[in-house]
Amino acid sequence: MSELGEFLRSRRDRLTPADAGLTRAGERRRVPGLRREELAQLAGVSVTYYTRLEQGQSRNASDAVLDALARVLRLSDDEHAHLRVLARPARALRRTNRPQRLRAGTALVLNAVRDMPAFVLGRRTDILAWNRLGHALIAPHLDFDAPSRGGAARPTMARLIVLDTYTRDLYVHWRRKLEDLVxxxxxxxxxxxxxxALTSLIGELCVKSEDFSSVWARHGVRDCGPGIREYRHPLVGELTFTEEIMRLQDDPGQRLVVLATEPGSPTAERLALLASLHATAARACVPSEAASTHPAITPAEHQAG
Structure with a gap:
């Protein structure tokens, strides 16, 4: 079955006949979700046409048909947009997969965020850069300059969340974070x-993680958005942030993520402790003449294939 067909079927399966007002007294059904013919009837299209669409044999669905299907299936805005992309592969924007670079201006902004963890992510969740607290929170076991190495050496949030024991254990609600990621x-x-590279990343995670593979099979679709994130840090304990995500207009696919907290809050106090511990550890690992400064984030060499 095509990607479009799998997506539509997953959405039919989650919508019960009662949701659509189709329940009849005493009726027995082999499947809990909507049948193809029921969805077609509710959307105002022929069963033959809908079947061809679900099988990937119709590549020119109109806005009216897709809107009707989205309405009946109760799709979210993100799911509705996803349906349009899948239903029109010939019209879908073929975005150039240019190397993702950290611009000088973005590096300056990231360096200016000193009291909160922050990082810049690429479209594949590549970590293009992080500030001092972002590194101390998410992956202190990696080198601070790891994002600048590019290629396979650059860490990705997807691999850290799914495969890295340290980062995985940070999330109080790891399963929710996994579902958001997928x-x-x-x-x-x-x-x-x-x-x-994105296809390869997804394939790798499906093979290496049963948790990822099972969530991937549900065809959930949702863009990243702000929310509350809770962490359990091994050194400073419980941390609660408001995760703010800012999309960089001049760098499609890139996002500046800031984990914000109120000044004077318990999380802010624990962050200050974490910053102190991280700085002490960093000074212990570098020559004394370089210990007074922390390497600044620069745009040089920040690119991914």
């Missing part, structure tokens, strides 16, 4: 069907 990767993979 839903985002579903969305972006449809937008960039020719991105071989």
């Amino acid at each position: 839903s985002y990767l579903r969305l972006v993979s449809a937008q960039h069907p020719d991105d071989a």
